[in-house]
Amino acid sequence: MVLRGGIGRDMRRRDWTGVLVLPCALLTALLLGAVLIWASGASVFEAYRGLFEGMCGSRRSLVETCVAAIPYMLTGLSVALGFHTGLFNIGAEGQFYMGALGAAVVGYAVVGVSAWIHLPLALLAAALCGAAWGAIPGWLKARFGAHEVINTIMLNYVAVKLVDYLVKQVLRDPSASLDRTPYVQATALLPLLLGADYRLHAGLFVALAAVGLVAWLRFKTTLGFEMGTVGANPNAARYAGMRVGGLIVLTMTLAGALAGLAGAGEVLGRNHTLPAAFSSGYGFDAIGVALLAKSHPIGIVPAAFLWGGLRHGAGLMQVHSGVSIDLVYIIQALVLACLAADQIVRGLYRLKPRGFIYVKL
Amino acid sequence: MSQGASHPAHLVMRGITKHFPGVVANDGVDLQVAKGEIHALLGENGAGKTTLMNILYGLYRPDAGEIAVGGQDVRLNRPSDAMAHGIGMVHQHFMLVPVMTVTENIILGQEATRYGPFLARQQAAQQIRELSHQYHLDIDPQAVVQDLPVGMRQRVEILKALYRQADILILDEPTAVLTPAETLAVFRTLTALAQQGTAIVFITHKLKDVLQVAHRITVMRGGRVVGTMTPAETTEAQLAALMVGGQAPQPVVSTPRPYASTEVVLRVQNLRALDDRGAVALDDVSLAVHAGEVLGIAGVQGNGQTELIEVLTGLRSAMAGTVAIDGMETTHATPRRMASRGVAHIPEDRHRYGIVDRYSVADNLVLNTYGDKPFARGIVRCTAAVVAHARQLMERFDIRAPSPFTPAGSLSGGNQQKLVVAREFARPIRLLIAAQPTRGLDVGAMTFLHRQFVEKRNQGCAVLLVSTELDEIMSLSDRIAVMYRGRILATLPAPEATRESIGQLMAGVGSAS
Numbered sequence: 001m002v003l004r005g006g007i008g009r010d011m012r013r014r015d016w017t018g019v020l021v022l023p024c025a026l027l028t029a030l031l032l033g034a035v036l037i038w039a040s041g042a043s044v045f046e047a048y049r050g051l052f053e054g055m056c057g058s059r060r061s062l063v064e065t066c067v068a069a070i071p072y073m074l075t076g077l078s079v080a081l082g083f084h085t086g087l088f089n090i091g092a093e094g095q096f097y098m099g100a101l102g103a104a105v106v107g108y109a110v111v112g113v114s115a116w117i118h119l120p121l122a123l124l125a126a127a128l129c130g131a132a133w134g135a136i137p138g139w140l141k142a143r144f145g146a147h148e149v150i151n152t153i154m155l156n157y158v159a160v161k162l163v164d165y166l167v168k169q170v171l172r173d174p175s176a177s178l179d180r181t182p183y184v185q186a187t188a189l190l191p192l193l194l195g196a197d198y199r200l201h202a203g204l205f206v207a208l209a210a211v212g213l214v215a216w217l218r219f220k221t222t223l224g225f226e227m228g229t230v231g232a233n234p235n236a237a238r239y240a241g242m243r244v245g246g247l248i249v250l251t252m253t254l255a256g257a258l259a260g261l262a263g264a265g266e267v268l269g270r271n272h273t274l275p276a277a278f279s280s281g282y283g284f285d286a287i288g289v290a291l292l293a294k295s296h297p298i299g300i301v302p303a304a305f306l307w308g309g310l311r312h313g314a315g316l317m318q319v320h321s322g323v324s325i326d327l328v329y330i331i332q333a334l335v336l337a338c339l340a341a342d343q344i345v346r347g348l349y350r351l352k353p354r355g356f357i358y359v360k361l
Numbered sequence: 362m363s364q365g366a367s368h369p370a371h372l373v374m375r376g377i378t379k380h381f382p383g384v385v386a387n388d389g390v391d392l393q394v395a396k397g398e399i400h401a402l403l404g405e406n407g408a409g410k411t412t413l414m415n416i417l418y419g420l421y422r423p424d425a426g427e428i429a430v431g432g433q434d435v436r437l438n439r440p441s442d443a444m445a446h447g448i449g450m451v452h453q454h455f456m457l458v459p460v461m462t463v464t465e466n467i468i469l470g471q472e473a474t475r476y477g478p479f480l481a482r483q484q485a486a487q488q489i490r491e492l493s494h495q496y497h498l499d500i501d502p503q504a505v506v507q508d509l510p511v512g513m514r515q516r517v518e519i520l521k522a523l524y525r526q527a528d529i530l531i532l533d534e535p536t537a538v539l540t541p542a543e544t545l546a547v548f549r550t551l552t553a554l555a556q557q558g559t560a561i562v563f564i565t566h567k568l569k570d571v572l573q574v575a576h577r578i579t580v581m582r583g584g585r586v587v588g589t590m591t592p593a594e595t596t597e598a599q600l601a602a603l604m605v606g607g608q609a610p611q612p613v614v615s616t617p618r619p620y621a622s623t624e625v626v627l628r629v630q631n632l633r634a635l636d637d638r639g640a641v642a643l644d645d646v647s648l649a650v651h652a653g654e655v656l657g658i659a660g661v662q663g664n665g666q667t668e669l670i671e672v673l674t675g676l677r678s679a680m681a682g683t684v685a686i687d688g689m690e691t692t693h694a695t696p697r698r699m700a701s702r703g704v705a706h707i708p709e710d711r712h713r714y715g716i717v718d719r720y721s722v723a724d725n726l727v728l729n730t731y732g733d734k735p736f737a738r739g740i741v742r743c744t745a746a747v748v749a750h751a752r753q754l755m756e757r758f759d760i761r762a763p764s765p766f767t768p769a770g771s772l773s774g775g776n777q778q779k780l781v782v783a784r785e786f787a788r789p790i791r792l793l794i795a796a797q798p799t800r801g802l803d804v805g806a807m808t809f810l811h812r813q814f815v816e817k818r819n820q821g822c823a824v825l826l827v828s829t830e831l832d833e834i835m836s837l838s839d840r841i842a843v844m845y846r847g848r849i850l851a852t853l854p855a856p857e858a859t860r861e862s863i864g865q866l867m868a869g870v871g872s873a874s
Binding site for chain 2: 228229232239241
């Protein structure tokens with residue numbers, strides 16, 4: 001049950017079986033994955049051992065899972081915020097790219113300022129670029145009713161190709177062996193949190209701060225209430241005097257900013273540059289993360305860690321057992337399918353829903 | 362009237378039980394209908410009548426119980442099984458294709474063919490013409506459905522069932538959308554059909570209809586049968602008591618009075634507006650509502666009432682004409698501005714405009730005041746204040762819900778409507794616009810709402826009541842206006858209006874076109 005920015009504590013208390021659906025969905029997906037592994041001739045034990053070790057088996061893998069979770073958290077928030085207002089932000093990918101671009105350019109081009117100014121400036125640039133990229137489909141929807149799914153997908157392509165062109169032709173670092181922007185200045189880098197041995201960067205704080213901000217917005221503010229009403233019943237929202245068009249634009253802008261920050265995290269924290277072969281796919285995975293978390297901002301954190309962990313663990317699984325990393329994509333897809341059609345899981349494990357269900361007689 | 366009772370039962374439903382999660386819709390229901398009998402299934406909204414008939418028509422499968430048709434036990438797993446056993450259903454919301462002709466609609470799904478896949482339209486039309494003569498349901502088989510008035514469309518629905526050789530006919534709220542004259546016509550049809558041997562079950566919540574035309578009556582309440590009798594054995598008051606389970610509340614009838622003051626609160630002049638399809642919905646509408654009066658707008662659904670309300674509340678833009686509240690023009694005002702002028706609106710479709718099903722009762726009660734003190738300080742919401750406010754309103758307006766946190770969608774229709782009223786009445790209002798306010802509500806909620814309207818009128822509020830229920834209009838209004846095809850045909854003081862005169866106006870008699 002999605003709580004849309006309202007006081008629905010009673011609902012949560014009653015339908016506790018909903019909490020079990022996710023672990024059951026995971027279990028189902030892993031079992032089906034095991035069947036596939038076995039069918040391919042590899043060792044299920046070795047494959048899953050590698051997967052779990054890669055997720056959380058050692059200190060290093062735990063840290064790497066954290067690093068992987070950061071962009072998922074931010075892009076997941078972006079999509080979840082959209083869902084809250086009834087919008088499908090499929091454009092998180094493009095917004096991510098634009099944010100990365102903004103961060104990279106401000107990161108290498110601006111010289112001679114202290115880190116206290118440079119880093120926030122770079123982050124701001126990323127947020128603004130992402131926000132702009134989100135505002136466009138938002139405005140098109142508010143003004144013309146143009147469906148955001150189509151427009152965001154199209155803009156994804158535009159963003160990816162635009163970045164590709166700029167990196168290869170305009171912003172290319174001439175001294176580099178592969179196509180990338182010049183390295184970001186040291187003053188714009190996100191500081192490492194656990195020293196040089198590990199890759200965990202301060203983007204984690206940015207992500208957690210964003211989680212807090214979105215949660216506060218959604219549950220404690222009138223703005224969150226309005227957004228939720230537009231998502232739950234746009235007619236009632238309009239009738240209650242809410243400015244539906246403005247809220248749509250605002251939501252998409254904020255969502256774009258969040259995805260843009262995710263891009264900044266990757267550029268300023270992980271890669272220190274923006275390479276042409278910057279395939280991320282984070283924007284699309286974000287949809288899965290948001291669904292896993294049922295669009296709840298706090299739920300995004302564990303969802304992002306799970307998703308990031310699975311992705312990271314996939315590599316080790318491949319090394320250990322030879323099973324392709326694509327299997328992890330299959331498992332993730334199965335988890336999502338089971339969650340979406342939660343009746344399947346409820347049926348399999350006999351989880352009868354308890355709580356409020358009303359029937360029109 | 363008792364001819365049906367002497368024959369053995371043609372349709373027998375025994376011990377029908379049906380559960381939905383959390384709700385028992387039917388609990389050991391028995392029903393027997395003989396050939397040629399008109400059997401009324403009477404009950405409040407939510408009593409389980411529609412569920413029972415959906416089971417009979419094969420749309421649901423009962424958890425327990427048997428059904429026998431013509432002495433044989435039958436299993437009805439889908440509507441085609443029901444149709445194969447001669448059961449036909451005329452739904453409350455017609456299932457006709459507007460752009461097709463009467464013939465095409467009737468043969469749809471059971472097309473007569475010749476030379477393989479080719480439609481035998483002429484043959485079918487001839488058959489239908491003969492059928493309509495046989496049952497005195499005269500209709501032109503070549504007419505296009507969207508050109509037909511509602512009463513005629515209902516005939517098409519009935520013919521559809523008869524074409525499939527239904528000898529058990531189920532009608533769901535057949536008179537809900539008919540004028541008084543059309544109601545009489547359909548009763549004549551049903552009586553004729555019964556005389557020819559068809560068993561008829563009709564679902565209704567209207568007591569007058571039942572006593573007028575039924576041979577036998579079964580009353581349902583809370584999923585159970587609480588009484589079966591003939592009209593001769595009972596009275597309206599007894600039936601009402603059975604439906605409600607105790608003393609039925611006295612219906613509210615207000616003494617009509619000429620408006621207490623000549624102060625005009627709402628003035629509408631020469632309003633023109635289009636509907637969603639671009640056709641003219643409001644054609645030069647003018648009216649005025651004074652402080653301290655109830656102006657009732659009668660009329661069959663679909664004559665522009667919905668669009669009128671939408672323009673008056675800021676949800677639809679007018680093409681021409683003006684709307685003024687207390688002398689200030691509000692023709693193109695937003696809903697928020699209307700509300701600030703003291704306009705309260707009880708919408709026709711509460712699920713669409715009135716409440717957010719997902720939100721709690723408390724949140725719904727502040728749906729248009731969430732941003733004001735004390736419910737919010739700036740951008741931050743004060744949920745404690747919202748909840749306290751909700752508890753107060755729930756008490757004052759008797760909104761029955763487990764707690765203020767209950768999602769509004771799970772409340773009964775009556776309580777949802779009380780929620781809307783509570784929210785709207787929580788601030789001072791000058792004009793109350795109520796559109797179909799008691800649709801789908803039980804008698805208790807209806808009486809409560811009527812009392813609230815009369816009270817507001819007595820306090821000096823102007824009340825605009827739009828309803829298709831003539832009884833409601835007649836018992837509450839001081840003046841009655843009738844809408845037909847987007848125009849106000851006439852406005853009468855209530856003491857001068859009779860059911861017949863209003864009924865005629867509703868059917869368009871007296872209009873220039």
